[in-house]
Amino acid sequence: MIREVWIGLFLMVASCAFATGEKVFRLGSPDGKLEVAVSVGRQVTYTLTRDGRVLLDKSAVGLVLGGTENKIFGHDSRFIRKKMRSGTEKIISPFYRCPSFTVEYNEMSLSFKESFTLVFRSYNEGVAYRFVTAVRDSLTIQNEVAEFNFDRDYKTCLAWSTAAEGKDPYAMAFQNVYEKQTLTGLDTGKVAFLPFVVDYGDGVKLTVTEADLEGYPGMHIKAGGQKKQLKGVFAGYPAQMAYHPWRHMTYVAERSNYIARTEGTKSFPWRVLAVSSKDTEMPVNNLVYALASSNRIGDYSWVKTGKVAWDWWNDWGISGVDFKAGINTQTYKYYIDFASENGIPFIVLDEGWYDPYKGDMMTVVPDVDLPELVRYGKEKQVDLILWTVFNVLDEQLEAACRKYAEMGISGFKVDFLDRDDQTAVEMVYRIAEACARHKLSLDLHGIYKPTGLNRTYPNVINFESVFGMEEMKWSTVEKDMMQYDVEMPYIRMMAGPVDYTPGAMRNASKKDFKDIYYNPMSQGTRCHQLVAYVVHDSPLTMLADNPTVYRKEQECTDFIVKIPNTGFDETRILQGEMGTYIVTARRLGDDWFLGGMTNWDARDVCLDFSYLGEGNYKAVLFKDGVNAEKQATDYKKEELTVTGQSRLKIRMAPGGGFVISITKK
Template sequence: MSSRLLLIIFFFWSVSLMHAQKTFTVESPDKSLKIDITIDQVITYSVSHMGDLMLSKSPLSMKLTDGRTLGINARLSSARTNMVQQEIKAPIYKRAVISDHYNELTLRFKGNYTLLFRVYNDGVAYRWITNFKNSFVVESEQVVYNFPADNQAFVPYANIQGFAPFMTSFESVYQHIKLSQWKSKHLAFSPLVVEAANGKKICLAEADLLNYPGMFLTNSEGSTRLTGIFAPYPKEMEWGGYHNLQEIVKTTENYIAKCKGNTNFPWRVVIVSEKDFELADSDMIYKLATPTQCTDLSWIKPGKVAWEWWNSWNLYQVDFRAGINNDTYKYYIDFASRYGVEYVILDEGWAVNLKADLMQVVPEINLKELADYAKSKNVGLILWAGYNAFNRDMENICRHYAAMGIKGFKIDFMDRDDQLMVEFHVRAAEIAAKYKLLVDFHGTYKPTGLQRTYPNVINFEGVHGLEQMKWSPATVDQVTYDVTIPFIRMVAGPIDYTQGAMRNATKSNYRPVNSEAMSQGTRCRQLAEYIVFESPLNMLCDTPLAYMNEEECTTFISQIPTTWDNTVALNGEISKYISIARQKGNEWYVGVLTNWDARILELDLSFLGEGSYKAIVFKDGINADRIAHDYKKEIIDIPMDKKLKITLAPGGGYAMKIYANSK
């Protein structure tokens, strides 16, 4: 064959490809954010913000076990754009009404599947949708994030427990590293933040995870590319781990998910912020979640919880032996009632150990008597439950304890997010809702919007919370972590952090004491965390007498709401400081945290609008850098220009309640 003929063939082949290639551009409603999609032999997308490239061309596809591959050599059958502007009511959230405004591109392909893109002013998201006649199996999904430069990232490496490659508590602290410095054999979980051009930040997350494994991220090449990876479908499992309450995956299948013909897959989310603090105010995950089908939410009561586990049931100046018994829990109930705390939790120990049977209650506890006593004091009871014990008899457990008057369960030690475990969370939420029970998922992966689909799911752990201070060495920097999670982990949803320590330590004085734990940082830091951290079910971690001996602080904590009418992130930088204002009714609360650097900040309170205001303020005492529990309470007038200068000690905090000055 002559070279001329080869050239002609190549020319016509090239022209054919050019005609086959299709490109689409979708902009955000305010034109600041743009996604470019190319459909060729592969489908790729890139993301730009105000001319700055956030993501370079990144491929996406999904491979099925029957040989089909979604997104490879895809044949487009239709493309449709749409603009949506609506409001979402959010009764158990950080704001009562959410503005939901986006532009959408729907790409339908031959073979009965769809790729859906949405572009908001603060981020983009895409998901696969199938409309097959029959069920199918997903072998793998290609998720790639190609970054245009070797930028710094905040990486939470998964602390693999050793039982299985994808088993982790999802409680890691963050490593601030360049993308190319990623440990090649390490997985990280989302949300994860990457720094970008001109000080912008990119937060990678996922939403609406209901029937599919969660996404980990990896970088095995030392490149600027992050790749999604998913836990394979479990094949053989056995009970084991902590007190025989965990389910250990022994072997796996060579695929990741079994799916129904009609499946909406999770959203892959890229949130872009110009200012760090905008991440702390994001609604993206909630907006993308499946709306609830529940019509009556009146029985779902957010609130605070008096908690005994962190303080090791350490009551003193009492006439009974403190521990797991009715006298101790009646004392906690009395304390909760006195301060208007809505719940008391019975954490680990009320059920017989090593039996994984929630119907076997220890003889020292009479649950019916406690439930009746709590009801008489206008307090609800929540029960801790290990995953194994809850999962094996879920319906009967919920029915039995709901009839007794129990208000909910704190379910612990899932420590996986493969498809079977994700489906457990949905099933637990659904059955608990059937019996009007709250659910606090502890020992679990990050939220992805399940709290919108099932509003009785009122909190999630997946955070390196205050419990870590019972055993962590001084090398663990909880203070810096505290001013990192509002920009990363909290983007996904509420956090069961369990603050409220009345024993506080400076950086040099902290040490782990399991039975009489302390916090890192100041007293006012603990108060401010009730405002800064989103947590509809919020623990008071310390012992009742410690709170009663600190009447000012306890009264203030007890008055702080756990859900809000509005939220305004005021300022902040990742790992440095954060300031957030939240509104309930006619009152505003402001919380500020700093890292180990002392700091002077000016708060812009212009969100208050016109008028005269006063505030109850809790601020670090003049000696808080030496004695962490030193604080000062005062009542101040908010300046008429709404600019307030504040001072924070190292590891410090600032909390205030603002109200109209009636004069």
């Protein structure tokens, strides 16, 4: 009887497929674990499985055309042909978590009579798809269909837009703590930004993000309620712009009823579906970088990375000097002196070196002698980075790049884009290209998550889009930074590097933490701050506290500046669990830098050094002190000898961490 039922079901499904003309095309990963099955019928859908387990149930894709086209690529589309190929690519990755890496993939291209192709790629680390169009005329994209359907009510981890109620949900700084909720428990009225994670249990997770975002709006996510569905949503194309008086920053005053206008022949962004079988694979997943367009600037030997003495977080808060600290030449010479003494290659002049109300970055305020600071910095082997607002730079792009490159400025920290609609994304590419021509580096703040721009333009050396240390100036302890710190490396860092701005020397337990604007502190211990310089992928990293404090804490300062930012031969996640703790190791030649951080739970970890080569190694360890649970600044420094046979047990205090440098004797 059971056999007869199964035969009947099979015949029914087969007859339905025959009746609708549906075709199913399958693509496996090189290791055979992942499979995407694409169904081409009235609607193009795909299913994603891992070892036969459904990760994504039949999910629709499509491009909804506006204007006179009045059609949907992916709906009632006429299939022509399938093309299969396999590839192996060695990718050179400057200023990344490793100098190069190799990927294998299988690719399936499905072409349609309506002059578009749907391309799927399957890697061992995940699957990606994109639309490629070959239409003679330009296209107006009314919307994009991007469904993520699930067979069960799985847990998710995502970050919501922080736009105020009633305001544009697509206008945000792309930084918030994560919410963990089941699919059906998610708020259907909110918009989330990428990346997001779905947890299937047994260690298996799906992370959704995008790569090669160019000339097109970024994707956001809305929940489908009881449908167990997430779907992509997109900001409308700006119809009218306006200015905020403060900072002369533009914002979208009115949006169109379509999302993009593009050329007819275009490769659209990759939708990235990264699959991990254990959490330690997540921070070192390379799909976003691998799927981005390759280097467009050629030689990048002029690009510099490293640590930065930063003024804004500590509010120019130096003391014990005989001049008024603030945005003036004397203060910045003090920062340059501090940077020079400690081998720090940069200082940044954050907001205030030009009048933000006027929006004219060609005119420096009278209290800052910028040419003199550049001269003084060169004398001390310290370069200057200038803060500015995205649209302010864009409106004076060629003139500003030429003037400050000729003056000897190293690059710009560009802030307050706060959107990712098509025109915002186009602005980012325009700025990256112009700065590359003038040999200027970029640190992008107030921006959407990385989508591989740092591969295409290697002069883009860092991105914010992270709930970083700046938030501690005004957030209460309810914003659980310790929880975020052991979620973010698994989720956000998969997309690319982070300008988290660590380095606080005022540290507080959960009970003692306060938001103090002029003298801010960190949640968690001193060692939690130190290890951020190892855990974070960050080619350009701020020292967020002020030089006066760092000079009083010289032992910690020396250790921070010793940790390299880039040039690592490899990066490994030795242990960890998303939302609980992480232990990262980075190798540079025979030397290693490793460390771990935990949430507000105290934790013991046992380190295994079997990855070391032959011989003895000198290890310098900074770990939480025995009283760090109450006195978060308490730490202990130890020097010891380790070998490949050594084992070491370390206790992390609540909100704590440890960090070790290992040098071959």
